[in-house]
Amino acid sequence: MSAPGVAAERELPAYRWVVLGLIMGVLTVANIGPMGLPALAPLLRDDLALSRQQAGSFLSAYYVGSLVMAFPAGWLADRLGVGRTMIIGQGLVAAFLVLMALTPSYPLLMLAVVLAGIGYGMVNPTSTKGVMIWFPARSRATVVGLKQTGLPLGGALGALLLPALAGPLGWRGAVAVSGAVVGASALAALWLYGEPPRPEAAPGAPAERPSxxxxxxxxxxxxxxxxxxxxxxxxxxxxxxxxxxxxxxxxxxxxxxxxxxxxxxxxxxxxxxxxxxxxxxxxxxxxxxxxxxxxxxxxxxxxxxxxxxxxxxxxxxxxxxxxxxxxxxxxxxxxxxxxxxxxxxxxxxxxxxxxxxxxxxxxxxxxxxxxxxxxxxxxxxxxxxxxxxxxxxxxxxxxxxxxxxxxxxx
CATH class of the missing domain: 1.20.1250.20 (MFS general substrate transporter like domains)
Known part of the structure; x- marks a missing residue:
């Protein structure tokens, strides 16, 4: 994955901080919609006639999707590269958030939540590799820790922003807006994220392959x-x-x-x-x-x-x-x-x-x-x-x- 316009900067240590900021943003934005659904639960209950159990099931469904995809997504990141895998995952989250906004029933809503979780399952392990390959060993745990703040931050923003948007737009409009924001972050990743140069293997040593x-x-x-x-x-x-x-x-x-x-x-x-x-x-x-x-x-x-x-x-x-x-x-x-x-x-x-x-x-x-x-x-x-x-x-x-x-x- 090549990011036009920033190729010359990639050799500079400063570019790795661009990557970290980008990936923190990707994780944060990807979680605003799904993690903000509990804050919209009263509106969802009224619109779709949900029970309390149904209204409280969204996060479990989201995590089930993420669980299903985590291991295959890590393999894809190793095979296809971080950029491609992360952008595909963002695209899935965006698409299924929009589907949530259009769904007329609880079963379809839950299916969309699970599929959005599958998209996030592609983003999370991929983003870890994405920051680690750009930073030296002496700072990797720190930058991964910084990156991981995106999940709780996204949840906090979702709980704050989605109810505010639901006032003028309704819950469907609020969820659709969150999907559009994820789509915009995918475009930003397409433009800005680039893979770092691979280190050269020692003379005579076989090249390491994903396994x-x-x-x-x-x-x-x-x-x-x-x-x-x-x-x-x-x-x-x-x-x-x-x-x-x-x-x-x-x-x-x-x-x-x-x-x-x-x-x-x-x-x-x-x-x-x-x-x-x-x-x-x-x-x-x-x-x-x-x-x-x-x-x-x-x-x-x-x-x-x-x-x-x-x-x-x-x-x-x-x-x-x-x-x-x-x-x-x-x-x-x-x-x-x-x-x-x-x-x-x-x-x-x-x-x-x-x-x-x-x-x-x-x-x-x-x-x-x-x-x-x-x-x-x-x-x-x-x-x-x-x-x-x-x-x-x-x-x-x-x-x-x-x-x-x-x-x-x-």
């Missing part, structure tokens, strides 16, 4: 993927149930409980950058130790949640929310960097796609399993114990990871 088999037979990749499945399950269970827990057990209002959740979401977004810097600068590019640190602290904070009661002061609740958000959500960028480096440059997309596909199972299964535990024992404390146990198992899976075998490229 699905190499990825699927790498034990460390599977260990990291399964460990971060548990990380993801713990993260999304905490996000899903914190407000409910604070309302039911502590008697807080919806607004106050939401305030504590917002604190955790904020530090979670910042944590993606913080842990990237920590890995690149303080730990000399080591990744596993960051996941171990984040997992250990998440498990400890889950245990501390069992001590919360109606008498717990607000500042203590804030510390718990801020702390868990930082360590329980902020690990994501380091995970991407480790997966890519374990596979090497030519198979980085496939490896990240595998990791995202596996960890997405945690996103889907974590909240209902947490709820099942709480319902079974009739006490939220057992839910928090289960999160701590999940993190302990994740740390055990990380222990044998051969980080020394990372194929770090410059």
């Amino acid at each position: 699905v088999r190499t990825v699927l037979t790498n034990p460390s990749l599977w260990l990291v993927s399964c460990a971060t499945l548990l990380f993801a399950a713990v993260q999304v269970a905490w996000i899903s149930y914190l407000s409910l827990y604070l309302q039911e057990v502590l008697g807080l209002s919806v607004v106050v409980a939401g305030f504590y959740l917002a604190q955790g979401q904020t530090t979670g977004t910042l944590g993606r950058i913080f842990f990237g810097i920590l890995s690149d600068r303080l730990f000399g590019g080591r990744r596993r130790i960051i996941l171990v640190l984040a997992g250990s602290l998440s498990g400890c904070l889950a245990l501390l949640m069992t001590t919360v009661s109606a008498g717990t002061p607000g500042w203590a609740l804030s510390l718990l929310a801020l702390g868990f958000g930082l360590v329980g959500i902020g690990w994501n960028g380091v995970q991407h960097a480790l997966l890519a480096e374990l596979a090497g440059r030519e198979s980085a997309g496939t490896a990240v796609g595998l990791g995202l596909a596996v960890s997405a199972l945690g996103v889907i299964l974590g909240p209902p399993l947490f709820g099942l535990v709480v319902d079974r024992f009739g006490d939220y404390r057992w839910g928090w114990y289960s999160l701590a146990a999940g993190m302990a198992l994740a740390l055990a899976l990380l222990a044998p990871v051969k980080e020394s075998r990372r194929r770090v490229w410059e």
Whole structure:
């Protein structure tokens, strides 16, 4: 993929920051429409006569589509290149957002949401490789962490902008506008994104080729993927149930409980950058130790949640929310960097796609399993114990990871 008008700039270090800004924008814009659908749920319920369960099912459908496509998309990025794969994914998201705006029924709406998720499933692992091949090893976890802030930022913008647009345009008009914006970002990527020059192979060394088999037979990749499945399950269970827990057990209002959740979401977004810097600068590019640190602290904070009661002061609740958000959500960028480096440059997309596909199972299964535990024992404390146990198992899976075998490229 060649980007006219910027070819001369590509040799300059400054161009890599253009790439990072572009990809952050791509991720942010791609998530405004799908992640903003919950904010439009009351309007959708009225228009399509949806049940509460149906109105709350959009994000699950979106993640199912992303899960289905993550691994094939990584392979496509390795084969076709980052630019082509990312633009195809954006095109799918844009097209199916417009289809959502035109759909007359719930089944067709859900189909469009799943297909938009498939488009996003092409963008996410591809974008990780897209920034990593442009930056040196010493800063990769940092830039991937920056890139990964696009998802929560897109969700926040969707929750803010779509209801505002729905006032004059209706929910269909708001969703259609979000699709048009994704289409515009695809055109920007077509113009601005270019693949960096491939590094020359050492004399006599065979050229490295993308290999699905190499990825699927790498034990460390599977260990990291399964460990971060548990990380993801713990993260999304905490996000899903914190407000409910604070309302039911502590008697807080919806607004106050939401305030504590917002604190955790904020530090979670910042944590993606913080842990990237920590890995690149303080730990000399080591990744596993960051996941171990984040997992250990998440498990400890889950245990501390069992001590919360109606008498717990607000500042203590804030510390718990801020702390868990930082360590329980902020690990994501380091995970991407480790997966890519374990596979090497030519198979980085496939490896990240595998990791995202596996960890997405945690996103889907974590909240209902947490709820099942709480319902079974009739006490939220057992839910928090289960999160701590999940993190302990994740740390055990990380222990044998051969980080020394990372194929770090410059």
